[in-house]
Ligand SMILES: *[C@@H]1O[C@H](CO)[C@@H](O)[C@H](O)[C@H]1NC(C)=O
Ligand SMILES: *[C@@H]1O[C@H](CO)[C@@H](O)[C@H](O)[C@H]1NC(C)=O
Ligand SMILES: *[C@@H]1O[C@H](CO)[C@@H](O)[C@H](O)[C@H]1NC(C)=O
Ligand SMILES: *[C@@H]1O[C@H](CO)[C@@H](O)[C@H](O)[C@H]1NC(C)=O
Ligand SMILES: *[C@@H]1O[C@H](CO)[C@@H](O)[C@H](O)[C@H]1NC(C)=O
């Protein structure tokens with residue numbers, strides 16, 4: 001008894017198809033029945049209405065059980081059925097006329113949909129019992145002939161060879177003669193035979209195999225039993241292969257002798273090997289990579305890996321297969337190694353070396369990224385410069401420029417010349433001068449205000465101008481009328497510009513239709529800044545920035561610290577009180593005289609900072 005179980009185990013291991021033992025179900029309570037579960041490989045598919053036969057899988061291994069031995073022993077073969085409606089297996093009712101037990105087979109003639117399910121074949125005597133299950137599937141036949149049918153048999157036939165096709169399972173019919181017939185179909189067509197393929201009795205004979213003869217063959221066996229017509233269908237898949245002639249040694253396509261594999265140092269390198277494995281019956285052919293005569297398994301280095309070969313192409317039994325070798329972190333040392341792809345079958349062996357060459361690493365991505373960033377930065381700086389060039393210049397000057405007050409002995413930053421009419425005066429006094437003095441901290445010289453009375457007018461003006469670092473002319477159409485103070489100032493500006501290189505700034509309030517004579521000359525020799533009325537009023541406008549650039553360097557913080565920037569135009573007096581004491585006096589005096597009518601009154605501050613003192 002233990003011996004039998006050991007043998008059974010061996011049989012099962014060899015068959016390899018049994019599913020795990022499910023239950024130790026007992027049919028008869030007195031003895032335990034050894035359950036081998038269900039043999040999934042042996043499951044039977046049958047068309048509804050056709051004959052099915054089940055083979056007891058216990059006889060799959062003749063050395064363990066053979067039916068002839070069973071016949072002489074005390075063991076008996078029984079069939080049970082496992083239905084979903086009953087917990088336990090039910091014995092097969094062999095009295096039913098559709099069921100027929102014949103040696104190790106159970107015939108169902110014919111099978112209906114209700115017959116589908118699990119069948120259990122059991123061998124037992126009074127002391128021992130063993131059982132195994134097999135599945136019966138009943139499927140509907142798709143029409144008269146099923147083109148998509150799963151084949152019951154794969155048949156390999158070489159080109160030009162003769163082969164007789166016999167309908168499978170026909171020999172299992174143990175019936176009186178001549179009561180059966182066999183019909184053959186190729187792709188469901190029965191009218192193809194006669195030329196090269198002949199029907200001989202129950203068989204189909206192919207005299208010389210051709211490519212067009214491949215594909216699905218169907219045979220239908222019909223017979224009469226107990227007055228009933230019965231039939232079963234078998235499908236055969238015919239595969240044509242190249243004949244076993246000539247060299248059948250594997251052919252290595254890649255690596256070819258003249259092929260060079262380019263590798264990138266530091267990268268993962270993939271070497272690919274293509275091999276033609278010629279058709280050989282039932283033979284496993286091998287492809288593998290070696291690194292310095294060692295296989296990947298022998299090397300056991302995690303940097304090397306080689307997945308199983310994949311089928312790239314197939315023709316008439318010959319297979320084109322690819323196997324790759326992956327090398328991670330390919331190093332310069334690896335270049336010296338011998339990488340061979342080899343293939344072997346029973347007919348021979350081929351090997352080929354992969355010739356490697358290092359490719360210079362060119363960091364395309366990094367380079368283009370760097371270039372892109374540089375270009376973007378340049379574009380950004382270009383845009384920034386064009387939008388903020390004034391600010392940048394002012395900033396640059398505030399960092400690197402020098403304060404002219406420490407290098408010259410001039411008293412004022414700027415002399416303002418303008419036409420003496422009320423409109424210009426308003427602009428100069430309440431806008432130009434106010435902002436320059438209180439917002440930006442410049443010292444401004446206005447002749448009417450800052451000169452001493454008496455003396456030669458021209459000399460006084462010249463002396464005043466000489467005490468200034470810049471000369472600013474507010475251009476207007478009135479400015480150059482005959483014998484005005486403005487005209488005198490303009491000419492002296494030009495004179496000083498040419499003689500003493502004093503920079504001249506012109507402020508235009510409106511366009512001149514035809515600048516003539518002195519105006520044209522002034523404009524050509526000066527930094528010209530345009531006043532755009534409302535747009536220029538804010539102290540951070542372009543006008544003021546340009547003006548500050550033209551004027552000597554003065555830290556902005558000075559003006560901001562001294563002056564409350566919220567002061568309005570009319571607030572001149574209060575602004576002035578917070579500025580300098582000296583100018584307070586001069587301003588308050590000037591205010592008394594009225595704004596429009598101020599002329600050369602010889603106003604002089606008490607601290608004695610009149611322009612004549614120095615001149
Ligand atoms: C079975 O028994 C018969 C007669 O007793 C004998 O002729 C036959 O050889 C036996 N078969 C086996 C397999 O032992
Ligand atoms: C029952 O069968 C087993 C093995 O199949 C055998 O060893 C045993 O002797 C048999 N028992 C009887 C009573 O025949
Ligand atoms: C026939 O070959 C096909 C494809 O190779 C396979 O899937 C099928 O299981 C084979 N059928 C039989 C009965 O061997
Ligand atoms: C069965 O066929 C064989 C040969 O085909 C023949 O010898 C035998 O007599 C036939 N038997 C019956 C019952 O027809
Ligand atoms: C493989 O071996 C065969 C026969 O030995 C030979 O004809 C063929 O050229 C070889 N191919 C390669 C790639 O080595």
Ligand SMILES: *[C@@H]1O[C@H](CO)[C@@H](O)[C@H](O)[C@H]1NC(C)=O
Nearest residue numbers: 290292293338340351352353
């Ligand atoms: C590698 O292949 C070459 C032919 O390409 C061969 O000469 C050499 O002997 C092979 N090396 C090994 C280890 O098989």
